[in-house]
Structure formats: structure tokens, C-alpha cells
Amino acid sequence: MPLRPSRGPTDEEFAELVHAAWPALYRTAVLLVRDHALAEDLVQTALARTYGNWSGIRDVRAARGYARRALVTTATSWFRRRSFHGERPTAELPEMPTTTDAAGDSAERIDVLAALAQLPPRQRAVVVLRFYDDLSVDETADALGVSSGTVKSQTSAALTKLRALLGDDVDLGHATTLPGGTHA
Template sequence: MTRPPTDAEFSEMVRASWPSLYRTAYLLLGDAAEAEDLVQSALTKTYASWSKVRCVDAGPGYARTVMLNTATSWFRRRSWRNERPTEVLPEAATCSDEALRPTLLDALSRLAPRQRAVVVLRFYEDMSVAETAAALAVHEGTVKSQTSQALRRLRALLADDVVTVASTGGPHD
């Protein structure tokens, strides 16, 4: 019989997983404070079930699944997305072209929550269709259709900005 994982092993898993979980949460929610809240909620729920984890190596994946399920439940609440204007866009996400980052984050924020989740998992987390479907507890066909709709929407939102950045080297040169 295997022993349950220790609190020290949970702490180590949190230290190792936090950056990745936070980046994913930020891309899902588009808000730094909400992303931190989501990761904290997910880690709290993960800790509550930590004694049931059979393999410590499964901890980060379990925490990510809990985080995605928690985000999905937040998306279902009517009050989850109250607009809060801000003058400064947080710089926590990564993008290879710094000039394009705000444009991409803005376009991503305009997607429906499930579409945003699918795009983040498929293209940022590099998950397969099957892995994304399992993480979101939906059918693979749903992942494919949501991906198609999200990419169509992103192409429409980004068409002019991406062409401008690609041809001039900056968004408004």
C-alpha cells in the first residue's frame, strides 16, 4: 500500500506549479487579481483532496483540472464578469511580439469563456483535442467546434492589427 503524500510534498508541488497555473488562469480570465483568486481556490480544493492523491507527480495535473473546473463554474455565474476599467494592462502574459501583446490580450478577452478556455488549452498549454476535452469535461467535437469558432472570431478581430504589425514592425508606425 502506498502512503499518502505529505504536506511538504504539497508545498513543493505548489512552488513548482504556481507560475504555470497562474499564466493559464490569467489567460482564461484576463485579470491578474481574478487569476490569483482562481489559482488559490484551485489549490485550496486540491489540498482538501491531497490525501487521496496516489502519485505526487499527478498533483500539478490534478490542480490544473480543479482550476479549469472552478473557472467553468465561475463562468456560469451571472456576476462573475463585472467590468472594471483600468488604465494599465497587466503585463503577466507572454507573447513573442511585444507590440502585438495588448492587441492579442484584447482579442482573447472578447471570446466567450468556453472559447477562451479552449484556445488557451489548445494553443498556449499545447494540449491535444482529447486532453482539452477531458480537462473541460466536454466532448471532443465540442472542443473542435469551439476552437473553430474562436479562431474565426480571432481572425476577424485581429485581421487589420496583425497585418499592420507584420508589415510595419509596430501597431501604429
């Protein structure tokens, strides 16, 4: 019996991937770029890159990870542009906004998203993938194309900077609710 060539994934399987992966990819993109329109562009670019290599994907179950890696590498290339998102270094950190809590009391609101924006791109990506997307060290290393040791050192540096920005008394596991209803 002659061997049949293995078929690549179908366009229908790609459509299923888009529908299933879009929400998680979008939330990750928002955390990385802090702008909803740019996040949509980032997800679309990552999915376009995924589709460009669709015929080479052997296991459709791995496609979600491929799309996530495309998203992170695309975001990283965007971060390398000096003019990305109009971010400019400043000598002083902006004041944290004051809001009213559920009981109507005025309180300092800890804005983890603003603090994340002040991290260098790789540290931001590590924090988002490790603690928001709940990836392991090895999965994060694979998504970023770096070693596990780099993930660990970047995580340590990022958490140190976040503690400095948010204060030592902040429990980063319960600091604020992020888009999608999860906590940072």
C-alpha cells in the same frame, strides 16, 4: 508478509507541487480572467481544492493536471455568474489601442488578450489550454471534462471569432507576446 496500506502524498509533496505549478497556473489564470488579482484568487482556490482531495491522489505526477482541471472548472463556474468581472455585452467592439513599436513608429497593436476576453468562456479556455499551455486535444478535453470533438469544434469557433476580431491577415501564432513571454 502483510500488505501495507498505500500512503497518500505528503504535505511536503503538496508544497513542492505548489512551488512548481504556481507560475504556469497563474499565467493560465491571467489569460482566462484577464485580471491579476482574480487570477491569484483563482489559482489559490484551485490549489485549495487540490489540497482538499490530496489524500485521494494516487500519483503525485498527475497532481499538476488535477490542479489545472480544478483551475479551469473553477474559472468556468465563475464565468457562469452574470456579474463576473463586471463584463457586460455591448453592441460595438472597443477600438484597438494604438501604440509605438520598438522602432518608434506608431502602429496598431493587436491585443490578443482583449480579443480573448470577447470569446465565450469555454472557447477562451480551449484556446488558452490548446495554444498557450500547449495541451493536445485529448489533454484539453480531459482538463475541461468534455469530449475531444467538443474541443475541436470550440477551437474552430474560437479561431473564427478571433480572426473576425483581429482581421484575416493576422497570424494568430505571432500576433502578440503574452504574459510569460510566449506568443498567442
